[in-house]
Structures are given as structure tokens and as C-alpha cells.
Amino acid sequence: MDKDDGAMLTIGELSAELGLPTHILRYWETKFTELRPLQRSGNRRYYRPADVALAKRINELLNTRGFTIKGAQKELRSGAGQKAPVAEAKAAPQAPPPTASAPGNMAPLRAIRRRLAEALAAA
Incomplete structure (x- = not known):
């Protein structure tokens, strides 16, 4: 049964929509004080x-x-977390400032993730 867009969701419904286990949502509630369900x-x-x-x-x-x-x-605190991902994609193409979360710093991690996925697929 589908709910209206404005209807409240249970933790099970939200976890299914996001493709995450319910314990992850409960953990996020402890780390993100803004996330406070009824x-x-x-x-x-x-x-x-x-x-x-x-x-x-x-x-x-x-x-x-x-x-x-x-x-x-x-x-999320800086307010940059409120931007829609589409709006970010339409911004003028500029190199991101060097930070810990810059895409260039993620390349080694992505390579490891790819090798792990290949290893799991081969198993």
C-alpha cells in the first residue's frame, strides 16, 4: 500500500526506501541531532x-x-547541505578546494572498493 507524499513513515518503511537496515537509521539519530522522528x-x-x-x-x-x-x-550545519544535488551539478565547473573530502583524495579508496567488488564477483 502506497502512502501519500505527506504521510509519516515508519522506520521500516524508510529503511526500505533508502535500502538501509533500521539500525543504521537509529544510529544516525544519535549522530545527527536534527534527525528526530516522533x-x-x-x-x-x-x-x-x-x-x-x-x-x-x-x-x-x-x-x-x-x-x-x-x-x-x-x-549539514554549514547550510551547504541544503542544496539540491542538481543545483550543485549546474554550478560553473571549478576545481574543488583542497579538503579531506575532495574527490581527488577519494581515488585510492575508490580503487580499493573496485578491487574488492571484483574479488567478490570472482568468488
Whole structure:
């Protein structure tokens, strides 16, 4: 059964939508103070649309863009975390400032990830 766009989601529904286990969402609640779903009896979590959007943004920062938890926290606090990914892609192409999360610094990690994926595929 599909819900309306403005409906609250349970932790199970949100985890299925993001493709993550529920314990990851509960962990994020401890690390990102902005992520505060409603908790009802029995500690059942209900994510409002704003919470869902924030969880999707956190997921993008951590799992797509390769940020660390601290890096994602800084990105969200700085307000840069509010930009839509499409808006970032349309910005004038410039070299990113040298930081720990710059794409050039991620190349060795991506190479390791690729080799691991190849090894798992061969197994």
C-alpha cells in the first residue's frame, strides 16, 4: 500500500526506501541531532516528511558522496547541505578546494572498493 507524499513513515518503511537496515537509521539519530522522528508508545518511530528528506540527504552525503559522519555533520550545519544535488551539478565547473573530502583524495579508496567488488564477483 502506497502512502501519500505527506504521510509519516515508519522506520521500516524508510529503511526500505533508502535500502538501509533500521539500525543504521537509529544510529544516525544519535549522530545527527536534527534527525528526530516522533516516538510513540513502544518507541515506535514515525518519520515526518522533513525527517525523510533529511535522512535522504544524510544517506546521499555518507553513501553516495563518501563523506565521513563528521564531514556530513559539518556539511549539514554549514547550510551547504541544503542544496539540491542538481543545483550543485549546474554550478560553473571549478576545481574543488583542497579538503579531506575532495574527490581527488577519494581515488585510492575508490580503487580499493573496485578491487574488492571484483574479488567478490570472482568468488
